[in-house]
Amino acid sequence: MIAGRGKQRIRPPRRGLASSAVDFDSIWSLLETAFRQIHTSNASQLLYEELYRHAYQVVLKKKGEELYSSVSRFEHEWLSEDVRSEIYAHYSPQMLPHTQALTTSTATERRMAGEKFLKGLKEAWSHHQVCMSMIADVCIYMDRTYCNDNRLPSIYTTAMNLFRDDILQSPITTNDNRPVLHLLNQVILDQIQMERDGDVIDKHLIKSCVYMLESLSESGDESKADRLYNVSFEVDYLETSRAFYSREADAVLRDTDAGTYCKHAGRRIYEEEDRCRSTLAESTMPKIQQVVEDELVRNKIVEVVDMDSGVWFMLDNDRFEELSLLYNLNARVDDRKSVVTRAVQQRIVALGDDINKAALAASQSAPAAPGDAAEKSKPSAQTNQQTAAAIKWVEDVLALKDKFDMVWKESFQQDNMMQTAMTRSFADFINSTNFPRTSEYISLFIDENMKKGIKGKTEAEIDTVLDKAIILLRYVQDKDLFERYYKKHLCRRLLMNKSISNEVEKQMISKMKIELGNNFTTKLEAMFKDMTISEELTASFKKHVEGLGDKDPRRIELGINVLTSMTWPLETMGSMDEGEGKQSAVFPVAVDRIKQGFEKFYNLKHSGRQLKWLANMGSADIKAVFPKVAQKDGSFKERRHELNVSTYAMIILILFNDVPTDQHLTFEEIHARTNIPKADLIRNLQSLAVAPKTRILIKEPMTKDVKPTDKFFFNEGFNGKFVKIKVGVVSSGNKVESDRERRETEKKNDNSRAFCVEAAIVRIMKQRKELAHSQLVMETLSQVAAQFKPEVSMIKKRIDSLIEREYLERIEGAKVDSYRYLA
Amino acid sequence: MADSNKEISEYVTLVSNDDFEFEVLRSAACISGTMRKAFDPASGFKETTQNRMKFENINGVILEKVCEYLYYNQKWADAKNVPDMEIPPELCLELLMTADFLNC
Numbered sequence: 001m002i003a004g005r006g007k008q009r010i011r012p013p014r015r016g017l018a019s020s021a022v023d024f025d026s027i028w029s030l031l032e033t034a035f036r037q038i039h040t041s042n043a044s045q046l047l048y049e050e051l052y053r054h055a056y057q058v059v060l061k062k063k064g065e066e067l068y069s070s071v072s073r074f075e076h077e078w079l080s081e082d083v084r085s086e087i088y089a090h091y092s093p094q095m096l097p098h099t100q101a102l103t104t105s106t107a108t109e110r111r112m113a114g115e116k117f118l119k120g121l122k123e124a125w126s127h128h129q130v131c132m133s134m135i136a137d138v139c140i141y142m143d144r145t146y147c148n149d150n151r152l153p154s155i156y157t158t159a160m161n162l163f164r165d166d167i168l169q170s171p172i173t174t175n176d177n178r179p180v181l182h183l184l185n186q187v188i189l190d191q192i193q194m195e196r197d198g199d200v201i202d203k204h205l206i207k208s209c210v211y212m213l214e215s216l217s218e219s220g221d222e223s224k225a226d227r228l229y230n231v232s233f234e235v236d237y238l239e240t241s242r243a244f245y246s247r248e249a250d251a252v253l254r255d256t257d258a259g260t261y262c263k264h265a266g267r268r269i270y271e272e273e274d275r276c277r278s279t280l281a282e283s284t285m286p287k288i289q290q291v292v293e294d295e296l297v298r299n300k301i302v303e304v305v306d307m308d309s310g311v312w313f314m315l316d317n318d319r320f321e322e323l324s325l326l327y328n329l330n331a332r333v334d335d336r337k338s339v340v341t342r343a344v345q346q347r348i349v350a351l352g353d354d355i356n357k358a359a360l361a362a363s364q365s366a367p368a369a370p371g372d373a374a375e376k377s378k379p380s381a382q383t384n385q386q387t388a389a390a391i392k393w394v395e396d397v398l399a400l401k402d403k404f405d406m407v408w409k410e411s412f413q414q415d416n417m418m419q420t421a422m423t424r425s426f427a428d429f430i431n432s433t434n435f436p437r438t439s440e441y442i443s444l445f446i447d448e449n450m451k452k453g454i455k456g457k458t459e460a461e462i463d464t465v466l467d468k469a470i471i472l473l474r475y476v477q478d479k480d481l482f483e484r485y486y487k488k489h490l491c492r493r494l495l496m497n498k499s500i501s502n503e504v505e506k507q508m509i510s511k512m513k514i515e516l517g518n519n520f521t522t523k524l525e526a527m528f529k530d531m532t533i534s535e536e537l538t539a540s541f542k543k544h545v546e547g548l549g550d551k552d553p554r555r556i557e558l559g560i561n562v563l564t565s566m567t568w569p570l571e572t573m574g575s576m577d578e579g580e581g582k583q584s585a586v587f588p589v590a591v592d593r594i595k596q597g598f599e600k601f602y603n604l605k606h607s608g609r610q611l612k613w614l615a616n617m618g619s620a621d622i623k624a625v626f627p628k629v630a631q632k633d634g635s636f637k638e639r640r641h642e643l644n645v646s647t648y649a650m651i652i653l654i655l656f657n658d659v660p661t662d663q664h665l666t667f668e669e670i671h672a673r674t675n676i677p678k679a680d681l682i683r684n685l686q687s688l689a690v691a692p693k694t695r696i697l698i699k700e701p702m703t704k705d706v707k708p709t710d711k712f713f714f715n716e717g718f719n720g721k722f723v724k725i726k727v728g729v730v731s732s733g734n735k736v737e738s739d740r741e742r743r744e745t746e747k748k749n750d751n752s753r754a755f756c757v758e759a760a761i762v763r764i765m766k767q768r769k770e771l772a773h774s775q776l777v778m779e780t781l782s783q784v785a786a787q788f789k790p791e792v793s794m795i796k797k798r799i800d801s802l803i804e805r806e807y808l809e810r811i812e813g814a815k816v817d818s819y820r821y822l823a
Numbered sequence: 824m825a826d827s828n829k830e831i832s833e834y835v836t837l838v839s840n841d842d843f844e845f846e847v848l849r850s851a852a853c854i855s856g857t858m859r860k861a862f863d864p865a866s867g868f869k870e871t872t873q874n875r876m877k878f879e880n881i882n883g884v885i886l887e888k889v890c891e892y893l894y895y896n897q898k899w900a901d902a903k904n905v906p907d908m909e910i911p912p913e914l915c916l917e918l919l920m921t922a923d924f925l926n927c
Contacts, residue, residue, distance in 0.1 A: 043868060044867050046869060047870065048868035050879070052860070056924060133866065137866055144926070
């Protein structure tokens with residue numbers, strides 16, 4: 001029999017503590033007086049024990065219901081009579097914005113009036129809360145038993161709801177129909193608007209009104225969804241904000257540039273966040289943000305980005321900060337930042353196209369210049385111009401890349417998606433179909449650097465140059481085309497000893513290996529290997545000849561490069577042209593002897609290999625003696641020169657050894673006696689007889705063109721400034737290809753691509769045995785993607801050809817086009 | 824005890840209807856829901872200002888037992904295997920009714 005400890009309650013019998021007869025009316029009148037005192041802040045003389053005891057007794061006597069309704073009625077009357085009139089005392093028509101036109105109130109007066117109203121309402125509310133908590137304390141026994149048993153809201157809640165009904169939702173006066181709540185919303189909104197316009201308002205006051213709205217709900221149950229704040233104020237707030245920002249966005253856009261707009265929008269978003277924290281409810285934050293973002297960003301971002309002062313302007317003028325703002329705004333409404341990304345991409349492509357066009361224009365302006373003076377200088381000038389265009393192109397592209405990397409770092413927070421998009425744009429214009437020379441230009445850029453550019457640079461600088469080239473290479477789709485050009489250029493560099501440093505060459509290749517894989521560089525590496533082997537071969541042949549013992553002072557020294565025909569792009573050097581290469585040139589006897597000597601020597605070492613002599617690629621150092629002939633400047637002596645000439649030129653010059661000074665050889669004669677291919681012959685004769693500084697032969701008639709009937713004399717009067725003279729062959733440097741050449745390169749490239757594609761198809765089919773057409777195309781594309789990007793039509797053609805050659809067959813009756821592999 | 828002690832005092836005075844006074848710890852008194860409301864500093868009743876509460880319907884014997892219980896409750900609040908409190912059977916019913924009144 002222990003009472004207490006637990007919460008279980010045992011009702012006492014109806015006698016004892018309370019006197020048996022309870023007169024409700026007298027007790028109620030006592031309580032009512034007390035309540036009135038509480039409401040008028042006069043509670044300090046009231047004894048809680050007494051009030052509680054009375055209320056307790058009433059409830060104990062089953063009069064709970066009566067007490068409950070009496071308290072409710074009392075509160076209702078109190079609120080609607082005393083409190084409402086009090087609120088009305090704080091009301092003044094000045095405080096509402098739309099009445100401003102009628103009265104002459106200033107904004108400050110309006111603000112003051114509004115604040116007064118808010119203050120009155122807030123005080124009434126907090127006073128009501130305090131009083132009700134005291135009254136509820138008195139009636140706590142009723143709450144505990146009667147309200148619990150009958151599932152009624154506690155008297156406190158009921159009184160709060162009464163406040164809602166009798167104050168907030170009833171008209172302000174009998175002849176003014178607007179409910180107080182409506183006025184309250186209007187005033188708060190007006191105050192917020194004032195703050196947006198730069199006024200300082202009483203944030204705490206508003207916040208406490210917001211608390212009030214938050215603690216009251218529409219229907220009386222305490223779910224969050226229909227709090228007065230949410231159903232009434234917040235709706236209005238979002239609506240007016242939307243209208244305001246929509247207007248403001250238009251106005252700001254009209255008056256300022258994109259950068260300012262971004263700053264403004266950023267500030268507004270921040271302000272609204274701050275307002276939710278300090279003035280309104282945090283729960284509104286995502287909603288109002290949504291509104292501001294909608295109006296200031298989502299609806300306007302396209303316009304802002306495309307403005308004259310938009311992304312393009314910012315990019316061109318390095319406005320990193322503004323770009324960053326814009327990027328952040330875009331990021332707010334769109335995870336993928338598609339609008340800004342699109343603009344940046346467009347700008348890259350546009351700038352890239354400009355570079356492409358400039359390069360094309362630069363490379364075409366030279367051939368357009370007519371004139372037949374200085375035949376020799378024109379092609380070289382043209383070569384230079386083309387090469388310069390190529391190098392300029394590469395440098396421009398790199399500069400563009402640097403710029404956008406900078407932008408990416410400074411403004412786009414190194415966003416991955418942005419980087420991918422930018423890379424794609426670079427690849428787009430670099431691989432643009434309007435500009436087919438990318439691979440060639442990049443290779444030329446490397447070539448130029450290998451030959452000249454890296455001279456006098458530190459290792460680190462060289463490294464950056466090479467890395468730049470690799471960066472560009474990364475964008476190139478048709479890697480095989482690049483390989484072809486690079487091989488060609490490398491070949492020239494190696495054979496003509498143009499490369500400054502073998503080390504750097506190797507470094508470049510190892511970089512490419514890392515970037516593009518082993519496959520890509522094997523052939524390039526093989527070329528280097530051939531060069532090393534050839535050096536050893538030359539040395540050992542020299543030793544071999546010395547070992548033979550016949551000390552011939554007139555013996556010719558032979559330096560030789562044995563090149564594996566598969567790895568070296570010999571056809572691009574023009575050696576296999578026109579089938580004429582088969583009938584090799586006739587070498588002078590002395591040269592022919594050593595040539596045969598080497599062949600014998602080589603065959604001893606590697607039997608069964610066939611050597612093909614490529615005279616058009618070789619060079620020779622010859623000593624020439626020019627007899628004593630009167631010079632223009634009057635000197636009269638013998639002159640010795642060491643001439644560095646091409647192999648063909650050497651053959652031609654040696655012919656003249658047997659020709660008396662006054663005799664001549666015609667073109668036809670030379671051709672018949674040397675068997676040099678005509679095209680090469682013409683070029684060599686041009687450099688020997690036409691080029692002003694190396695005019696060792698005299699041509700008759702003296703024109704630029706070499707005709708079959710032209711006669712050639714030995715120029716006894718030749719006088720050079722230096723002992724050593726290099727006779728260049730016309731068009732030997734690496735230069736941009738002519739259109740015809742490029743078409744050929746492309747054709748060759750297409751051929752080799754065809755093989756690649758066929759090989760890929762066969763590999764796939766061998767593995768899969770049967771495959772649908774579309775799948776086959778997809779897999780083939782992915783297999784060769786590392787090297788180049790073939791046209792689908794090309795793959796189709798290759799499939800057809802493979803079917804023709806019975807590697808594959810079509811599967812009859814299959815739903816989709818399918819093929820079967822025929823072993 | 825001072826009449827108008829605005830400070831929250833440590834002790835409060837409970838008075839029975841036959842004028843026995845009991846000084847108890849405020850924390851112990853507040854175990855009773857009724858007393859907690861009466862001494863709540865947020866409300867402005869006379870009890871709060873005086874830290875003194877008179878019970879018109881509880882005599883000294885019962886109120887003493889109530890005080891004993893309040894301390895007993897406080898002492899053993901979180902303990903297990905608590906020894907039973909001694910309740911004289913003749914006070915049982917009255918104590919029960921008082922407990923309901925005091926909400927403890």
